Amino acid sequence: MKNTLFWRLCAFIALGTVLLFWALSWLTNHTETSMSYIAPEHQQQLLKYGKQAEDILHREGEAALASWLQALQQKEHTWAAVVRTNITPFAGSTIENQYLERFQMGRSVEWKIHLYFEDNPTMEIPFSDATSHFLIRLPQRMRPGEFLMYAKVILQIALPLILLSILSFVLYQHVMSPLRKLENATKAFSEGKLDVRVAPYLPERNDELARLAATFDHMAERISKLIYNQRQLLADLSHELRTPLTRIDMAVDFVEQNINPKQALERLRYEAATMRNLVEDTLTLAWLNNESPRLNTDDFDLVELLDVICEDARFEYPDRLLTTVLPANAGITQSSQTALGQALENIIRNALRYTPKGSEVKVSLTERGSGYILVVRDQGPGVPQSMLSDIFKPFFRVDKARAADTSLDRTASPSGFGLGLALAHRQIAAVGGSIKALNYFSKKDGNNQSSPQGLEINVELPRSCPSNGSF
Ligand SMILES: Nc1ncnc2c1ncn2[C@@H]1O[C@H](COP(=O)(O)OP(=O)(O)OP(=O)(O)O)[C@@H](O)[C@H]1O
Ligand SMILES: [Mg+2]
Structure with missing residues (x-):
């Protein structure tokens, strides 16, 4: 029960922050990765260019291929070429076939593109005989990651702002809702609703704020009891004073009419003393009640x-x-x-x-x-x-x-x-x-x-x- 709210807030803020950072970093990585691949239709387009180059070479020869390449470069505003693989090991070196097969001059169209490099990478589409390769610098229009900047702004600024605001709101509600109930109760109490209590409205809580509510209730209980006792005491006192006052009136009448004045004066003195005792005793009682000294x-x-x-x-x-x-x-x-x-x-x-x-x-x-x-x-x-x-x-x-x-x-x-x-x-x-x-x-x-x-x-x-x- 002791410091429950403190530990709850600690756990909420610490865990919440760690989870938030983890989620943001995962989301950023995931988004960046998924944005780093050439779109499937562009991949198809590049593969098609490679196939076209191979077909033209085989059917129409190198001159036709050269003019096709020229036209392609102008169309896509980029550089394109067709090269032969010519790996010639020397100094007694040998290259196993498996390395020769995998040897690449440019990047495959399925590979991930480094979005942080300003220059577009060169893509390679090998011919079916694997001795020639169609190379093309990735046309700007096909470059992936167009919305990376926006995604970053959303993920690194907007999303944390929204999530932290939600976290703050939940915390605020957690702390403020009992305080608001306490505030309303205090207001109602100060307006004279002496039976108002807070604890019944916080049955599920057992933390520092619940203790504050219990203290308020205890205070309200005591004060309302005191006020009730005082009211009762005052009402009883006024009631009790009526009898001696009536007797005093009667005695004064007797004195005025000269009926047994000596006894009437004696009664007056006695009733005055009674009233004094009554008032003194009541005041002492009120003091003992209030102060509990x-x-x-x-x-x-x-x-x-x-x-x-x-x-x-x-x-x-x-x-x-x-x-x-x-x-x-x-x-x-x-x-x-x-x-x-x-x-x-x-x-x-x-x-x-x-x-x-x-x-x-x-x-x-x-x-x-x-x-x-x-x-x-x-x-x-x-x-x-x-x-x-x-x-x-x-x-x-x-x-x-x-x-x-x-x-x-x-x-x-x-x-x-x-x-x-x-x-x-x-x-x-x-x-x-x-x-x-x-x-x-x-x-x-x-x-x-x-x-x-x-x-x-x-x-x-x-x-x-x-x-x-x-x-
Ligand atoms: N010894 C007792 N035997 C029977 N009844 C008693 C006895 N003492 C108190 N009481 C009852 O309790 C009531 C309250 O007692 P308390 O002493 O407070 O008042 P009181 O004697 O009537 O008046 P006061 O003490 O103010 O002059 C009395 O009125 C009486 O009815
Ligand atoms: Mg008595």
Whole structure:
């Protein structure tokens, strides 16, 4: 998969170029060779001249042949002659008959002509008795290779240009078609089509450009999720703000009409504080969602932190029993005491809130591997099995009716905005931990999920928060 495109381009260009050169050189040679032979009708014509010369010599004699030759030279604008073979070896040399038979003064009409020689070659047509030969310098009109120049221009310039253009076009298409898809997707995404993805359009590719498409899709997925979450958060926030705003309107009316003004002012203050908390919590959640930060500036003892939280909680819920099973100490480094404190406080308060009066909430901390496991178990109604992961979504409440409770006494009421666990989930993630919820069943119930004995929240925390990867 790595550098696939690079190797593909290398192979394509290198092989393509070698093949192109080979094909061009083969074509040039082939064309040149096929153009180097005298055309068959001209070969016939030359042979005919030879035959005519022989006939005239035999029938009419040398004088007639001389005037025929004269006429032929004028007609073909060339030189022609008839000669006798007279090879006379000397200095004791002998020539075998086979060499004498093959002895040639000029070129046979079937032979290849050298197109690069400017002078036309002399052609030889032996008489049937092989002692005389008709010789003629190839007439210009019969010279082959008339179109050699054009063929060369086509083969050496036009054809390579066309083939290289096709090669470049194929390469361009190979690289550009996914880039064009990416460009269209980016354009569509920037115009608000958040569900546009590129990878499904490139199923057959697994190279660098496919990786680029996957990175785009990953980015689009993340950004669209963020935008969706933000929209949802904003919609939920505006919805949640309506109730305190209505109450504020009512309280202002009461003050104006002087109906129980003291209680109305108290309500005003309370609703203002509620709204501030709601907005602050939402902004914190939006920040944690967007940035996915690593909060790792504090070193502290988790046991001390839990002691403080439990002490406050006991004070707030004196009618519930909050028991702890904690080790002597549990050091944590590179974490965030504030974020973790808020998250754990939320979990413990939830447990106390949903546990009936007089019942027990148990907080236990144990060491495991390179971190700690914190278990908060209550004796409340638990959460429907299908909603166990939903309770970590912002503004989610199992029983929305409870949230509509207009009571001023928030400690006595189980209502809330449904932000606590959403915040806790992201705060714990920001210090490198994880959280999950499960219903707790008593042993005798076994797996009978219809009657949970309470909710158990498990938090896994590392001793030291791992830092985020960087570029
Ligand atoms: N211990 C628990 N037992 C039963 N239900 C719980 C428990 N903890 C949370 N839940 C359910 O999960 C929902 C979300 O909890 P979360 O802490 O996010 O919100 P909240 O407590 O309703 O409001 P907030 O924490 O913003 O004041 C709650 O509304 C409740 O329905
Ligand atoms: Mg809560």
